[in-house]
Amino acid sequence: MTKSLYVCTVLGCGLRVLTEGGAPVPHSHNRPSNRTRISWMSYGPTLLQQTWDKLDFLMDELKDIDRGDYNTDAIKGEMRGVAFVLSLFMQPHFTTVQDIAREAKKRYEMRQAGEEYESPGLGSRTYEPPPNDNKYAEKPVRVTKPIEVNVSPEDKALIIGSLAALDNETLAIMFSVPEDYVQSLR
Numbered sequence: 001m002t003k004s005l006y007v008c009t010v011l012g013c014g015l016r017v018l019t020e021g022g023a024p025v026p027h028s029h030n031r032p033s034n035r036t037r038i039s040w041m042s043y044g045p046t047l048l049q050q051t052w053d054k055l056d057f058l059m060d061e062l063k064d065i066d067r068g069d070y071n072t073d074a075i076k077g078e079m080r081g082v083a084f085v086l087s088l089f090m091q092p093h094f095t096t097v098q099d100i101a102r103e104a105k106k107r108y109e110m111r112q113a114g115e116e117y118e119s120p121g122l123g124s125r126t127y128e129p130p131p132n133d134n135k136y137a138e139k140p141v142r143v144t145k146p147i148e149v150n151v152s153p154e155d156k157a158l159i160i161g162s163l164a165a166l167d168n169e170t171l172a173i174m175f176s177v178p179e180d181y182v183q184s185l186r
Helices: 047-064 073-089 097-113 153-162 168-175 179-185
Strands: 003-007 016-020
Touching (some): 153 168, 153 179, 168 179
């Protein structure tokens, strides 16, 4: 019988074991070495970085397996899924699953060479909190400046003399001044 990879599907477990025919392995899901690293803001690694870490882990696992009798289809399938998710979020740096696969190979080669490497697009954005967390907070009161209009003293006298006879809109149009200016003269 050929050996295949058994992968535990319990969230946060991460157990992977080569077994005969991929049979389930009894184990404790709460292993201390597999703590969940979920981050929602800039506390710890971002979800995008965690996804790249997952792809790196799968790449290391794929390269470490002796290809003799082992079925690597499960690892390759999981890698395709992770690469698809990364291709959605890594635009414009990586637009296809093939671009992500090439980058995963490059990251693997850099790790094997012992060199530090960061993929393009990682670390270029950080969590930025909204400017005001309380959407029900009072809005600041807008302070308006007094209206400054260049009106000759003769026109100002005509406007004041016409206030009783005409409305603000008509006077504003006649003298080419804002209505607020006419209102301020009342």
